[in-house]
Amino acid sequence: MKTKIALITGGYTGEAEVSFKSSAFVYSQLDHDKYDIYQITITQDAWFYVSDSGIKCPINKEDFTLLLNDSILKFDLAFIMVHGSPGEDGRLQSYFDLVGMPYTSCDALTSALTMNKGYTKAILADIEHINLAKSVLLFDTQRAEGVSLVEEKLSLPYFVKPNAGGSSIGMTKVKVAEELQAAIDKAFDAENTGSQVIIEEFVHGREFSEGIYRNIDGELIVLPATEVKTTREFFDFEAKYIPGLTEEITPADLNEEQQSRIAKILKEIYVRLNCKGMVRIDFFLENDTDKFYFIEINTIPGQTPQSFIPQQVRATGMTEQEFYGTLIEVALKR
Structure with a gap:
């Protein structure tokens, strides 16, 4: 019997439009021979699944089940692809903890903490070789x-x-x-x-973004870094989502010592914040000093075809199907 996956999309903020794009890409890349995947949309008004016949079927929020074709569907796992609230701030994770549903992302505490940039920086301040902008x-x-x-x-x-x-x-x-x-x-x-x-x-330097996750054996894997070069004043919403405004170089041009140093930093951040699943960490390499500056961590990073994580996955020679499958199997094992 196939594992039943609830692919959660939508959300309560302006980032919902990105969530729909991310979940559509993840849906297209998952192994449908191995998993039964149901895209569940979450809005402030309703949580629902749209059937193949176009019927909107509501989620029973008491236990996150779905009445479909006169039978109750129970999911084995939630694959969370909601950027912003409630998917990235811990609220959805708290709900799934209450109903006993495993999920692919960081837990509720880590999600809530990392949404707060100031509090996150306070916890990371004493990591060796990391620098934080005043x-x-x-x-x-x-x-x-x-x-x-x-x-x-x-x-x-x-x-x-x-x-x-x-x-x-x-x-x-x-x-x-x-x-x-x-x-x-x-x-x-x-x-x-x-x-x-x-x-x-402001830190004057080169900007990078790099993914990290834990594989099925429990090993922390740091993906190749992406360097971001934008024609905008900074890497704003338009630069992130309008094609042609940003050049993204994967893998980034970092020497072996820099790659080793940042990998060690990223692993320490992942462990220090008790992360789970995939996260993406953004950082600067300051001009003239060769110091790495932490910018922020994203616990539900974008998954459109052009997003950083898929770029980095492809750069390792892995397929997105293999990568997303690993995230699912690790979450189920956890």
């Missing part, structure tokens, strides 16, 4: 005094972004002091991104 974390009660707090501790230019958002939504690069208040307001007002804003000093 930053200020603002809470909603500090909105009015934010400019003075930032100018007191940081030097221009700044990156201003929601502390709990993704896809660079609500993010601004500030080069002159007069732009700071508007950037803070934009970050605070970004939809469904929490009530905190983080401001970081």
